[in-house]
Amino acid sequence: MSDWNDIAPRLGLAYQLNEKTVIRSGAGIYYVRDISNSVFDIVRNIPFTIRQNEVANSLTPNLSWAQPFTQTGAPTFILANQFGEPSSYVAQWSFGIQREITKSSSLEVTYLGSAGVHLRRLQVYNSAPPGPGATNSRRPFTYLNGNIQTMTAPSHSSYDALHLRFQHRLHNGFTLLSSYAYGKSIDNGSGVRTTDGDALTPSDNYNLRAERGRSAFDFRQRWTNSFLVELPFGKGKKWMNSSAIANAVIGGWQFGGILTLQSGFPNGVFCGPGNWQNNDTTCYADATGIKPELSRGQQDPNHWFNLDAFANRLGVANNRSQDVTVYRYGNAGRNLFDGPGIIGVDASVSKNWRLREGWRLEFRGEFFNLPNHPLWGSRMPRLDPLRTGS
Numbered sequence: 332m333s334d335w336n337d338i339a340p341r342l343g344l345a346y347q348l349n350e351k352t353v354i355r356s357g358a359g360i361y362y363v364r365d366i367s368n369s370v371f372d373i374v375r376n377i378p379f380t381i382r383q384n385e386v387a388n389s390l391t392p393n394l395s396w397a398q399p400f401t402q403t404g405a406p407t408f409i410l411a412n413q414f415g416e417p418s419s420y421v422a423q424w425s426f427g428i429q430r431e432i433t434k435s436s437s438l439e440v441t442y443l444g445s446a447g448v449h450l451r452r453l454q455v456y457n458s459a460p461p462g463p464g465a466t467n468s469r470r471p472f473t474y475l476n477g478n479i480q481t482m483t484a485p486s487h488s489s490y491d492a493l494h495l496r497f498q499h500r501l502h503n504g505f506t507l508l509s510s511y512a513y514g515k516s517i518d519n520g521s522g523v524r525t526t527d528g529d530a531l532t533p534s535d536n537y538n539l540r541a542e543r544g545r546s547a548f549d550f551r552q553r554w555t556n557s558f559l560v561e562l563p564f565g566k567g568k569k570w571m572n573s574s575a576i577a578n579a580v581i582g583g584w585q586f587g588g589i590l591t592l593q594s595g596f597p598n599g600v601f602c603g604p605g606n607w608q609n610n611d612t613t614c615y616a617d618a619t620g621i622k623p624e625l626s627r628g629q630q631d632p633n634h635w636f637n638l639d640a641f642a643n644r645l646g647v648a649n650n651r652s653q654d655v656t657v658y659r660y661g662n663a664g665r666n667l668f669d670g671p672g673i674i675g676v677d678a679s680v681s682k683n684w685r686l687r688e689g690w691r692l693e694f695r696g697e698f699f700n701l702p703n704h705p706l707w708g709s710r711m712p713r714l715d716p717l718r719t720g721s
Contacts, residue, residue, distance in 0.1 A: 504561035597666030615661030
């Protein structure tokens with residue numbers, strides 16, 4: 332379907348305030364069109380494929396090539412694409428100041444902002460709301476006997492950040508590039524098929540406001556430094572430039588490295604096994620009001636956040652001294668606390684020998700994660716089934 336509203340204006344401005352200071356600003360709209368997921372999902376439907384839940388008998392086989400299905404009627408899972416969805420686009424804007432500090436160094440301070448509109452994500456139609464009894468009996472269309480997973484464009488994102496950049500160009504055998512970012516990205520869906528722990532489909536497909544939170548790829552701070560140092564010995568250098576022996580032994584050496592410090596990506600908490608919602612959508616835990624973050628000394632890969640900050644469900648009703656489960660969606664939401672951060676140090680060392688005109692010999696060693704610091708990965712935290720609220 333053609334979308335005749337896809338106009339993408341761009342504007343950029345630069346003004347030299349004085350001989351050492353430049354002001355830059357710009358804005359634009361950029362369109363992104365996803366075609367692979369749409370085509371892929373369509374060919375996975377009937378009559379090309381069929382998806383159906385079947386209960387196999389573990390003692391007496393009841394499914395075979397002659398009778399692969401025992402159920403008749405509609406499949407239990409259908410893939411679809413929402414018709415007439417508008418094109419996805421991102422609006423970006425920036426304002427920055429660059430200042431020369433010395434003849435070989437400069438500093439930049441920039442504000443960056445963006446907003447994503449009509450972003451693609453997967454949603455489920457015909458899902459059952461939380462409640463007791465058989466799941467299918469609570470679906471809007473019970474005769475479909477399952478969900479319809481569809482590609483839609485309802486998501487919106489926003490990003491604001493402060494960027495600092497210091498650059499010292501190669502001078503007297505030393506160069507440095509240091510960049511720092513402090514920002515935040517918020518959305519109600521971080522991608523079509525995420526691989527970072529974010530849920531594939533919403534918990535409540537009819538209330539995307541409950542999905543709004545930190546983006547799955549959001550990190551609050553990142554500081555990166557890359558440098559290169561040349562030893563001032565040997566031919567063409569400050570010291571011992573006339574000694575062939577010194578040039579062969581201590582001349583031509585370079586040392587470099589990259590230091591990266593980054594805060595962790597966000598994590599959410601999901602329900603443990605149990606009928607806390609008794610439906611077939613993502614089950615978020617409940618927030619108890621306790622701060623989930625732990626001090627660095629209390630954190631380890633198996634206990635990264637405060638377990639008392641979440642429960643499978645709060646508000647279990649009491650009816651004549653008998654607990655009655657209150658089926659509802661969890662209130663904890665998406666991506667509430669930081670996972671493990673990044674501390675990375677990469678290094679290099681090299682030595683060059685100039686053998687003759689057009690010939691050069693180089694020794695080079697590169698070291699990744701030089702201090703052998705563990706980089707913990709995030710996972711989808713799920714509560715123990717016994718952790719319930721009161």
